[in-house]
Amino acid sequence: MLQFDYLKHVTDGLDRDAVLNELMTAYGKDVWNFAYFITHSREMADDIAQDVFVKVYQQLYEFRGQSSIKTWLLAITRNTARDVLRSAWVRRVVLFDVFHSHTETSPSAERESMDKLMAEEIWAVVLKLPRKLREVLLMNSHYGLSMKEMADVLHVSIGTVKSRLHRARTAVNRRLTQESLWNGEEEWT
The missing domain is CATH 1.10.1740.10 (RNA polymerase sigma factor, region 2, helix turn helix motif)
Incomplete structure (x- = not known):
């Protein structure tokens, strides 16, 4: 700011x-x-x-x-x-x-929207990622940090940040696709 x-x-x-x-x-x-x-x-x-x-x-x-x-x-x-x-x-x-x-506490029965359900599902998958992948995904998606800012925070190269971010996104998409298929839903895109 x-x-x-x-x-x-x-x-x-x-x-x-x-x-x-x-x-x-x-x-x-x-x-x-x-x-x-x-x-x-x-x-x-x-x-x-x-x-x-x-x-x-x-x-x-x-x-x-x-x-x-x-x-x-x-x-x-x-x-x-x-x-x-x-x-x-x-x-x-x-x-x-x-x-x-x-x-673990059970999820609230008062969920009001499908967006909230989807967000919870995504966060559950993200929280299962290894810490190095979770960090870059959170810094990029939630905090909006640039590649350079993430590299500075993590004390790694920009290339490493890009690689971790790509691996994190791929892992989340793969997991969400698997869960959708297991539940008989359409493929996650």
Whole structure:
């Protein structure tokens, strides 16, 4: 957002509390959604989002505008989520939870439109993709990041981003086509 362009020129004397509040208002939901998308856990997404904004508060004067604020926040979110998922404690707890409390909430009976059903079906397929493929699909489809911005966030080449995005789209289309055929529906296009 252009409203945050001034941050790349600030070195000191800025009301960091006010800026943090503005950033949380503008991007808090995006940060939480991205953390959830990576971790599949509401609790972890809550913790990660908080950690991200603590880091932003601490590093506010280090932002130099080499990327957009959104790209910067998503990169911090991704790195924080990866750190959390790498921790041995999280791996043990998540593995324990999978074996002992494998109860997912059932979908709402009050779905109002076919669009919502289709979106849920697509997101269910997307969430089953490997993390590397999910990330690029989310950054491209939901956040509208360019290939270069995605490459910057992921610390990979643009070619790698293109390859992952192509593989992600192909995998989603293949899975949706298979599910449609299993359900006796027309082929997914």
